[in-house]
Amino acid sequence: MNRLTYIGLAIAGLVIFVAIFAPFLATHDVNSQNLALRFDLPSRAHWFGTDGLGRDIFSRVLYGARISLQVGISVVAISGLIGIIIGAIAGFYGGWVDRFLSGYLFNVFLAFPGLLLAIALVAFLGAGLGKLILALCIIGWVGYARVMRGQVLKVREYDFVMAARALGAGNMRILFSHIMPNAIQPLIVQASLGMAGAVLSEASLSFLGLGIPPPAPSWGTMIEEARQYFSITPHVLAFPGMAIALTVLAFNFIGDGLRAYLDPKQRTR
Amino acid sequence: MKHKLLNLARQIGLMILVIWTVVSLVTLLIELVPGSPASTILGETATAEQIANFNQKHGLDRPAFFFSYDEAEGFAWNGTNNRYFEYWSGLIRGDLGTSFRTDRPVLDMILERYPATIKLALAAMLVAVGIAIPLGVLAGTNKNGLIDNAASFIALLGISLPTFVIGPFLVYVFAVNLGWFSPTGSLYPEDIILPAVTLGAALSAILTRLVRSSVIEELGEDYVRTARAKGLNERRVVYKHVLKNGLIPVVTVLGLQLGVLLAGAIITEKIFSWQGLGLLLLDDGIAKRDYRLVQGCVLVISVTYIFANTLTDLVYRWLDPRIRLS
Numbered sequence: 001m002n003r004l005t006y007i008g009l010a011i012a013g014l015v016i017f018v019a020i021f022a023p024f025l026a027t028h029d030v031n032s033q034n035l036a037l038r039f040d041l042p043s044r045a046h047w048f049g050t051d052g053l054g055r056d057i058f059s060r061v062l063y064g065a066r067i068s069l070q071v072g073i074s075v076v077a078i079s080g081l082i083g084i085i086i087g088a089i090a091g092f093y094g095g096w097v098d099r100f101l102s103g104y105l106f107n108v109f110l111a112f113p114g115l116l117l118a119i120a121l122v123a124f125l126g127a128g129l130g131k132l133i134l135a136l137c138i139i140g141w142v143g144y145a146r147v148m149r150g151q152v153l154k155v156r157e158y159d160f161v162m163a164a165r166a167l168g169a170g171n172m173r174i175l176f177s178h179i180m181p182n183a184i185q186p187l188i189v190q191a192s193l194g195m196a197g198a199v200l201s202e203a204s205l206s207f208l209g210l211g212i213p214p215p216a217p218s219w220g221t222m223i224e225e226a227r228q229y230f231s232i233t234p235h236v237l238a239f240p241g242m243a244i245a246l247t248v249l250a251f252n253f254i255g256d257g258l259r260a261y262l263d264p265k266q267r268t269r
Numbered sequence: 270m271k272h273k274l275l276n277l278a279r280q281i282g283l284m285i286l287v288i289w290t291v292v293s294l295v296t297l298l299i300e301l302v303p304g305s306p307a308s309t310i311l312g313e314t315a316t317a318e319q320i321a322n323f324n325q326k327h328g329l330d331r332p333a334f335f336f337s338y339d340e341a342e343g344f345a346w347n348g349t350n351n352r353y354f355e356y357w358s359g360l361i362r363g364d365l366g367t368s369f370r371t372d373r374p375v376l377d378m379i380l381e382r383y384p385a386t387i388k389l390a391l392a393a394m395l396v397a398v399g400i401a402i403p404l405g406v407l408a409g410t411n412k413n414g415l416i417d418n419a420a421s422f423i424a425l426l427g428i429s430l431p432t433f434v435i436g437p438f439l440v441y442v443f444a445v446n447l448g449w450f451s452p453t454g455s456l457y458p459e460d461i462i463l464p465a466v467t468l469g470a471a472l473s474a475i476l477t478r479l480v481r482s483s484v485i486e487e488l489g490e491d492y493v494r495t496a497r498a499k500g501l502n503e504r505r506v507v508y509k510h511v512l513k514n515g516l517i518p519v520v521t522v523l524g525l526q527l528g529v530l531l532a533g534a535i536i537t538e539k540i541f542s543w544q545g546l547g548l549l550l551l552d553d554g555i556a557k558r559d560y561r562l563v564q565g566c567v568l569v570i571s572v573t574y575i576f577a578n579t580l581t582d583l584v585y586r587w588l589d590p591r592i593r594l595s
Contacts, residue, residue, distance in 0.1 A: 004425075103283070104283075104286065104287075107283060107287055108287050108290045108291065111287045111288075111290075111291060111571065111574065111575045111578070112291065112571055112574070113528055113529055113531070113532030113533075113570065113571070113574050114532075115532055115533060115535070116532040116535070116567060116570055116571065116574075119535065119550070119555075119567075120295070120298060120563065120567045121298070121301075123554070123555045123563050124298045124299065124301045124302050124560070124563070125301055125303075126303055196429070200431055203431060203433075204431065204432075204433065204536060207431075207433045207536065207539075208535070208536065208539065208551060209551075209556075210555070220433070223433055223434065223437075224433075227433075227437055227540070230437045230440070230441060231440070231441060231445040231452070234441055237434075237437055241431075241434035241437075241438075244431055244434065245426075245429050245430045245431070245434060248429040248430075248431070249425065249426070249429035252425060252428060252429055253425070256425070
């Protein structure tokens with residue numbers, strides 16, 4: 001694996017560590033306001049300074065990692081599972097099942113610009129963590145399904161599948177214990193890139209006021225709140241901005257590195 | 270020829286099917302609204318009569334779909350007297366309904382704002398291509414060199430940095446500190462530059478990577494060796510031969526990304542208070558709970574996206590003889 005992958009892994013590890021241990025690492029209460037301390041510059045008392053309500057930005061950025069990862073992991077797990085199952089069914093059964101799933105259903109979901117569909121869903125459903133995750137799963141599953149379908153189409157032609165069939169294994173057994181374990185590799189790349197996408201989408205929706213409502217310290221919400229004062233106090237926006245960029249960059253690095261690692265054509269180059 | 274026509278027909282058939290589904294979904298999304306649109310718009314103090322009037326005016330007093338299910342009455346067939354049918358028949362006449370808030374036709378409100386969004390998306394595309402082609406060619410012709418690594422890093426950064434971080438940063442540097450542009454709005458022609466760079470940043474990153482890999486691939490082809498053997502200088506080889514063939518996938522991605530730009534413009538428009546469709550959707554639609562307007566905006570953006578994608582696919586097939594003739 002290349003150097004960028006290791007950098008990605010290190011940053012992602014740090015973000016996960018911070019998210020788990022946020023209560024121990026935070027120096028202040030995330031929601032305690034002190035208007036006398038508005039827009040304080042970074043100092044020993046407030047490492048990243050304070051925001052427009054005098055809240056400690058460092059502590060809020062730490063807790064923001066929790067929200068980002070919570071959304072990211074939930075979305076990747078749920079949409080990944082749904083996508084893998086639907087993709088595997090499409091690839092394995094072929095025929096009209098595949099024509100309906102990959103020819104029609106996948107196309108419908110790919111036809112919507114992802115962010116717009118999420119915005120529309122949240123606009124009608126209302127904001128909130130659960131609804132946000134639901135909306136991102138609805139736009140996310142099809143990516144996994146497409147990759148899985150392609151993989152299953154390839155793997156089901158291998159000799160060991162025929163051997164399993166000759167030994168009398170049923171469809172479900174062939175699909176779940178023979179084909180899927182051998183088809184799953186590229187899904188890891190998809191999951192890593194999906195994680196970056198989910199973190200970015202959560203921040204985008206929160207920035208638009210359609211994600212997790214304040215005062216929860218979502219990075220997107222922090223940026224939206226900081227935006228109006230940005231010209232006088234750039235640090236209020238800079239820290240959550242850097243947190244998002246680094247997290248997304250880390251998962252993109254990992255995804256890219258894994259793709260190159262898993263692709264023998266690229267590895268030998 | 271027959272095969273080609275059949276393929277075109279299949280493509281257009283699929284597009285119509287997808288548009289039908291998208292419209293249906295958007296039409297039915299309004300049913301997800303917690304409570305009733307009337308009570309959210311008129312407020313808690315509204316009388317029963319006011320609510321009834323509102324519902325009647327906007328057709329909300331009728332059933333949602335052809336059939337409905339009620340625990341007391343079971344399944345009921347509603348015939349064509351339903352909101353789904355009505356929305357569709359309006360659409361066919363080019364009527365997207367009336368705004369819940371302003372009582373203006375939604376289509377008029379959208380048409381007023383759409384040109385600004387299209388202008389922004391096209392400008393962003395121009396910025397992206399302007400950055401990506403030279404940077405991608407430089408990276409591809411210096412594979413694994415310093416320039417290549419730097420370009421790859423910049424490209425990844427462009428993909429990872431969200432619009433709402435790049436935008437305010439550009440405003441801070443170029444509008445607040447240097448005073449070259451207005452921080453928001455579109456008073457002067459040059460005011461499009463910052464929003465266009467913000468919106469085009471991610472696309473330019475994607476395109477740079479694409480141009481790079483395309484150039485690397487084409488440089489290994491036989492015709493490049495022939496061109497070099499003819500004695501052409503490297504510049505001519507790259508810009509006249511390699512780039513011409515290498516741009517085919519770029520054109521495809523560009524087409525597919527037009528829709529992404531139109532949708533992604535929502536965030537950029539919010540940052541720069543750019544009076545386009547995205548801001549209409551956010552400020553007048555979602556914030557004021559004007560669900561009819563939200564439906565219209567989502568529909569128009571989605572249908573544009575679908576059209577752009579189908580058109581790109583057709584152009585791509587036509588551009589690449591390997592696919593055209595297969």
